[in-house]
Amino acid sequence: MAEVESDRGGCRMTTSFLLNGQSIEAEGHPMERLLDVVREQLGLTGTKEGCGEGECGACTVLLDGEPVLSCLVPLFQCEGRRVETVEALAGRPDGPLRETLERFVATGGVQCGACTPGIVVTLAALLERNATPSREEAREALAGNLCRCTGYEGILRALLPALGPEDSKA
Amino acid sequence: MIALRPRSLDEMVRHLEGDPGLIPVAGCTDLMVRGPEALHRIDKVIDLLGIPELRGSRAVDGGLEIGAATTFTEIRSSAAVRAAFPALVEAAGQVGGWQIQNRATLGGNIANASPAGDSLPVLLALDAVVVVAGRKGQREIPYAEFHTGYRKTALEPGEIIVRVRLPHLPAGSIQSFRKVGTREAQAISKVVVALVGRVDSGRIAELRLAAGSVAPVPVRLRAAEEAVRGLPPEAEAANRAGSIAAQEVQPIDDVRSTAEYRRYVLERVVRRMVLGLVG
Numbered sequence: 001m002a003e004v005e006s007d008r009g010g011c012r013m014t015t016s017f018l019l020n021g022q023s024i025e026a027e028g029h030p031m032e033r034l035l036d037v038v039r040e041q042l043g044l045t046g047t048k049e050g051c052g053e054g055e056c057g058a059c060t061v062l063l064d065g066e067p068v069l070s071c072l073v074p075l076f077q078c079e080g081r082r083v084e085t086v087e088a089l090a091g092r093p094d095g096p097l098r099e100t101l102e103r104f105v106a107t108g109g110v111q112c113g114a115c116t117p118g119i120v121v122t123l124a125a126l127l128e129r130n131a132t133p134s135r136e137e138a139r140e141a142l143a144g145n146l147c148r149c150t151g152y153e154g155i156l157r158a159l160l161p162a163l164g165p166e167d168s169k170a
Numbered sequence: 171m172i173a174l175r176p177r178s179l180d181e182m183v184r185h186l187e188g189d190p191g192l193i194p195v196a197g198c199t200d201l202m203v204r205g206p207e208a209l210h211r212i213d214k215v216i217d218l219l220g221i222p223e224l225r226g227s228r229a230v231d232g233g234l235e236i237g238a239a240t241t242f243t244e245i246r247s248s249a250a251v252r253a254a255f256p257a258l259v260e261a262a263g264q265v266g267g268w269q270i271q272n273r274a275t276l277g278g279n280i281a282n283a284s285p286a287g288d289s290l291p292v293l294l295a296l297d298a299v300v301v302v303a304g305r306k307g308q309r310e311i312p313y314a315e316f317h318t319g320y321r322k323t324a325l326e327p328g329e330i331i332v333r334v335r336l337p338h339l340p341a342g343s344i345q346s347f348r349k350v351g352t353r354e355a356q357a358i359s360k361v362v363v364a365l366v367g368r369v370d371s372g373r374i375a376e377l378r379l380a381a382g383s384v385a386p387v388p389v390r391l392r393a394a395e396e397a398v399r400g401l402p403p404e405a406e407a408a409n410r411a412g413s414i415a416a417q418e419v420q421p422i423d424d425v426r427s428t429a430e431y432r433r434y435v436l437e438r439v440v441r442r443m444v445l446g447l448v449g
Contacts, residue, residue: 011171011210030173031209033202053203055357057269066243066272072202073273074195074209076173077217122268144267 017078020044020088030076035059037075038085046086046117050146057145060118061085067125069144086117089124096127100158108154115147119155135160172214179223179303179332185216187305190328192216196224196239197273199266200282224277224332227251233337235301238277238330242289243268245276255296255336257345257364261289264349277331280313283321283387286426290317290388291364292347294380296336304329317387343368343376344447348439352426359383360427361435365443367403374403374447379411379440384419384432393418394440403447412441 011029018024019042026037035052038044038061050058052071059070062084092098100123103109110116119142126133126141133141138159142152174192176182186192195201196218202209218224224239227250234254236245242262245251252259265274265288279287280300298313304326311324313334318324325331339345346365351357362382368375377399379391394415401407421432 011213013171013173029210030171030215031202031212033206033209036206052205054199054266054270057267060269063272067269068272069199069269072197072199072270074198074202074215076175076215077198077219079175125268141268144269 013076015075015079017080018082020084026075026078028075030074032075033071034061034063034073034075034078034083035070038070038083044085044087046090048114048117050114050118055146056115056118057122058115058118060121060145062089062121062125065125065128067122067144084121084124086121090117090120096131097124100127103158104155107157108150109158110154111149115145115149119145119147123159133159171212174214174216175220176216176218177220177222179221182216182218182221182330183303183305186328186330189214190305192328194218194281194330196275196278197241199270199274200278200284218275218277218330230335233335235333235335236276237333238280239275240277242271242274242276246271254338255292255345257292257295257347257366258289258336260347261292261349261362261364264288264347276334280316280334281323281325281331283317283323285320285385285387286359286362286383287388288349288359288362288382291362291380291382292345293334293336294388294390295345295364295366295378296339297378299335299337300331301333301335302329303332308332310335314390320386339366340368340376342370346443346446348443350435350439358426361421361432361439363436363439363443365440365446367444367447369403369447372402373400374398374407374444375400377411377444377447379415379443381415381419381436381440383427384421384436386420389419391415391418391440398444403444405445408441408444411444412437412439415440 014025016025048058050056054072061070193215195215218239224237227236242265245262279289293313300311348363349359350361351359364380367377377395382388394411397414398407398411416433416437421429
């Protein structure tokens with residue numbers, strides 16, 4: 001689709017994309033935030049709004065496999081693309097993310113939990129590219145996900161079970 | 171509401187001829203922070219992400235051109251950019267976190283024209299040229315002349331940045347980049363500095379210093395450059411460059427920092443960068 005026009009009065013349009021593997025049509029203003037569409041219209045409330053201005057990473061989703069902030073993606077740019085949210089990613093029955101998530105609670109990777117969905121999505125993208133990231137690679141991947149509780153140590157330990165907190169390379 | 175998604179540069183130019191008031195968007199990272207109410211008042215946008223001529227980099231005579239809609243993730247992973255312009259790669263890695271780098275574009279950083287834009291001092295120090303397209307065709311604007319005032323640019327209505335040309339540096343050139351912010355990532359800078367220089371026979375033969383967040387626009391630190399050109403890259407030159415740099419800028423107090431802190435940090439960052447010329 002090359003262009004989208006709708007009447008100026010209504011300011012609504014239909015955008016078609018793949019959400020967690022299913023074709024869907026979302027209605028809304030072209031500049032609607034993907035975050036609001038996912039939460040309010042599609043009912044997937046796993047994606048959280050933290051700051052709403054691109055600073056915290058709580059609303060991270062995958063767009064064509066790349067982690068992006070859904071508070072900064074307008075609906076119209078999702079046309080024909082693939083969006084994955086924490087519900088689908090964390091629900092996968094196996095794989096490196098599954099193993100990491102199973103360790104998350106024991107290592108203290110979750111405390112208040114507000115940042116956790118965004119961190120899980122970022123980790124899904126990281127592990128997809130690199131199943132054995134070093135501590136430095138993991139820290140860099142998570143640089144856009146703010147966590148105010150854990151100090152990240154619990155998260156990194158879940159990711160790198162063989163490492164102590166001071167180790168630097170897997 | 172109109173949301174146009176041209177698939178070629180020609181198609182983009184035709185749309186803008188018809189309506190120079192279309193709001194150009196790409197990664198939207200600076201636009202979307204305005205919040206839902208302001209966003210719903212936007213009634214016509216033109217999306218640049220689907221235009222192949224605006225994506226990626228290509229070698230040209232004497233340099234490298236990077237498309238305006240190239241993301242910072244693409245810049246970081248480009249072998250050609252890494253080989254020739256490591257300071258730009260360094261800056262690209264400090265524009266927000268991974269999620270921002272996947273969306274934010276070089277052209278957007280320039281067009282948004284924030285004095286704190288992370289890549290902008292690098293483009294200044296590299297003597298970049300901005301290629302823009304509009305109804306009168308394409309023209310080139312030296313990047314040093316692009317920002318005409320706080321958040322003002324040399325773009326005319328209906329003109330779009332299409333690419334940035336970076337001239338290759340002579341062998342033996344050193345490039346460095348330093349961003350100082352509240353956190354290492356995902357923070358708007360308090361001070362950002364880039365250096366391009368070369369030492370020949372023990373003397374500073376070439377020096378281009380540029381800084382952001384210290385004036386209404388990204389600025390070259392020309393007085394500091396002049397003061398130390400021809401000197402050995404040692405403590406005396408480094409101290410002189412740092413203190414002159416701190417005097418020639420016009421930082422302000424704002425939510426992120428104070429003018430005093432910015433001068434203090436700029437002085438020290440410049441000093442260390444000049445010492446770094448000896449590699």
